[in-house]
Amino acid sequence: MNDTTQASATMRAISQDALGGPEVLKSVDVSRPAPGLGQILVRVHATSVNPVDLMNRATGVFSGGKPPFVLGYDVSGTVAAVGPGVTVHRVGDEVFGMLPFPHGLGSYAEYVVAPARPFVRKPEGLDHARAAALPMAGLTAWQALVETAGIGAGSRVLVNGAAGGVGHLAIQIAKAHGAYVVAVAAAANAGFVRGLGADEVIDYTTTALSEATSDLDVVLESVGGEYPVQAVQVLKPGGILVSTLPPSLAAAASAAAERGVRPAGLFVEADRLGMRELAALAADGRITPHIGATFALEDVAKAQANKPGAGKTVLLVN
Structure with a gap:
């Protein structure tokens, strides 16, 4: 169920008031959201930088509206609260997944609300950084x-x-x-x-x-x-x-x-079946996300300007 204490608190997030280069990204304090019907609140431990994040920052093409907005689709973290009707996750579960594309962005933050079913349990052998690079x-x-x-x-x-x-x-x-x-x-x-x-x-x-x-x-x-x-x-x-x-x-x-x-x-879709298959492959060691670089959430502008030679750029949140 919802944690009203958490819902009334604030959190750090990376927002932007204008479209443009990495310099428009800034750390702000915003209200911590509460999960609604069929949703979970995830304490984000890591997220990652995808090319579409840069497109959204510069043009807003998939953001669903004009700034301000918070970028990011990938999430690996811990369930902090569950909304009504959620049976597939419990508070304390370590999960990972992708926010709904295109308009469900918002993972460049300490907490994020997400639909419950596209998220799955994180394999124990996969740390949060690598898990965030996968969805x-x-x-x-x-x-x-x-x-x-x-x-x-x-x-x-x-x-x-x-x-x-x-x-x-x-x-x-x-x-x-x-x-x-x-x-x-x-x-x-x-x-x-x-x-x-x-x-x-x-x-x-x-x-x-x-x-x-x-x-x-x-x-x-x-x-x-x-x-x-x-x-x-x-x-x-x-x-x-x-x-x-x-x-x-x-x-x-x-x-x-x-x-x-x-x-x-192909435009990617958040999908529970696909996530379960990826989690199984990762648990068996048949796929391993490669991290080209890691940055703290506050250094997101540097992260988006970085061009890793291979793999993914990951943001470590908390």
């Missing part, structure tokens, strides 16, 4: 490869942006399903992605996709630009191009139709 990026990779593309043993899968937040988890998810993985990454990250299980590595700074591979079943594309068109050329007829940047697929539509390739634009 949005992991669900994106899972929904793209497993639910949309239907990968399985022997699937030939190319992952573009393979060293990034989505990409490094996509490699591990694909390998856990028996796929053959071609990773596209800079030469400096070749060892990293091979260590995750990539069977081949293409250095995008020197080699075009069409020069290095072909006859693929699936391409997971998260970079945009000319890559969707290139991806169509290396997929076999009946293959699927899944993009996390749906507008970028327009340029490849005609070529995809000619080759019999299915283009699929």
